Amino acid sequence: MTARLDALRGDTEPQSLDARAISSIVGNPGCGRRNLLDAAGIDKDELARAIRHPMYAKPSRMVLARGAQFEAQVKASGGAQLLTLLREDIGLSIPEAEHEDLKTIGGNEGKLARYRNTVQRLTAVARSAQDGGTLFDHPYLKITVAGYDVFLEPDLVAVKSGGKFYIVEVKSFSVIDGQAPAAAVEGAELQAAVYVYALRELLRSHGFDEDLVADEAIFVCPQNFINKPFAARVNVRNQVAAVRRMLMRMHDLDTILSNLPAGLTFALRGPAGSRSAEELKAGLRLVPARYAPSCLDTCEMARFCRSEEQGSTAVLGRQVREELALDTIGEVVGLARGTRLPGPDQVEQAELLRRAQQYRDELLGSLM
Template identity: 30%
Template sequence: MSGAVSPLTDLRGEFPAARLNARRVASMVEAPNCVRRTILDSAGVDTSLLVKKLGFKSDRQSPLAISRGAQFEALLARDGRAQLVQLARRHLGLELTDVREKDLSPGATRDQVRVPADIRRAKMTRQELNRILRKDPNALNLLVKPLTTLTIGELEAQLEQDVLAFAEKGSLHVVAIRNFYLKRDDADPTLVGKAARESAVHVLSLQRMAEEMGFSADQVSTKVLLILPRDLLFIPAGIVLDVSNEVQHLADAIDRVGNIEELAESLDLPPLPALPVDLQTDPDDEVLQNGIRETLSALPMRFGDGCVSCALFRPCRDEADASRSTARMGSAVSALCGDDASVDELLDLAEGRREPQGPSESALSTILRRANAAVVRAQTAGAA
């Protein structure tokens, strides 16, 4: 294989491996064709920490939002989760006449033998899921904070279901709880989309665990119940999301990560320098930052409109600015420009300093020269 990409841990060097959660896994769908992001994810690089080392502030949820979320979850946990059960009955059509629940959160599953919490919780979750999927009449029908796993390349994500997973007659339904508001039966579509992608991570992990245990993935429903506070009154309300498309897109993205060696070989990447990260180094250290930028620049990026939610958005945006990339004018313009990735290349075509190569560039050159001629005529008329 050309290029020193394998093993990918060599690229990460001393940089700490990222802990994969639903939010990070879901973000793979947001940049499906970005080689830079795919390789960094496969190498287990913590991109949020990477950006912080470059001197950018990381986007973190505000303490107020975290506090509000905790209050809303506590509200739903009152009275035996009566309001939550009622929403599940209404929106998912679950009977739940006899609620049998188990709390699998870290505090509720402590033991005396010092087994690591994640290992213990994942094992207990797997045991309960097995009973549910084989339709044991005494199986639980409500799991609180179960922990599932999902293999991504050489890494394994430990995924805590946002709050709950319901089960009814051998079929699983994921329930996600968020603290953004439902106003007049409408919610912010951007936040709903983000919740759908993160819920798809949980659904896919359940589907693959079901298959590993010899059951059908169809026993895990792709219909997710999203519970939100209505207006400012904190009255719980439900929305049903069908995340089947998100699950399929996520599965495809994970398969691309699994074939990272083939991807790197097909691109014929040059040897990649390891990330020169020393956690004790001053984050403003210029040598450190230059080393990180050198590694990033060796990885092809796909900058576009959908990158704003990626942790690498700011350094990639600065790189696009420095190279005068057409991507800074939006994905629609960039797509029209084809292989001409910089504004300078387009200006050369428009002003006749470079001959077009191929039919598509010839067509683009014709459009640009006409536009340039129109600008020249307008300037001449204005000067007269």
């Protein structure tokens, strides 16, 4: 399978996945197009530009700088502020803690060197009977996605309280009056679940019980409208299960590949030079997609997929589409206005839509 995926990518280097990309796949597991492009390591941003459907603007430099500044603040002085949060806000019984930065090993920042060092340090702690504490900064984890190794870098791994390892993520979204943006929290939970899964795989592959890794991840966020850190534990057990299911499906890409013509490639250049947008689009249309409005925030191909769904209830969101049980907006409007006769299985939807249309007309009439 890897040879076929390499052929889809062409002669370019594979684009590395990260936890954010993997969590986005988990968020829309039924999209074969994204699964295939990510498994092949295709640069979706470049591909989207080549077909003239580039992604909307990415986070501003100011937002990224704010996040980096907050993370540096939390980790300063050997993680002293973070340790206080873990003790006071979370209630972890860590009497003392060391802070160990795993980003470099004697000046070596290579992926394999960092991963091996992380394995050595974490398995040594797992082997120890001492229930002390160590904050591992910039650990390097690894999972396999469709036959390729993907290296991941959580913010921190905190060990060891009650015999557990905890994934710690420093996030820039604010918690205001105890509430955080739902979409941001959902994305953070999935991303943390990827790290929890990877850490469990590391320990399991070296003979340790994967239950040494807590089901709960720890989020550290700014509180209210200032940069005062706030920490909370969030259970990500269900999200970890979703990650595991997604990775199993990534091994089933043979079904999609078997339905694609031999020689299909998404390489941006061919023997005659740059390939046309229409040629690339024709290839993409052969791969099944599952568009949802949330894709606009998480996938570079979203604008192209949305253009394919014009007139479809998919552009209204998955929940609306499932509740309507209708494929096109034309059907919805026709049933609502009474210009389309409902089928035997559409009588209930038609009644609800006509009632909604009536309420809308009455409301608009009262405003005129």
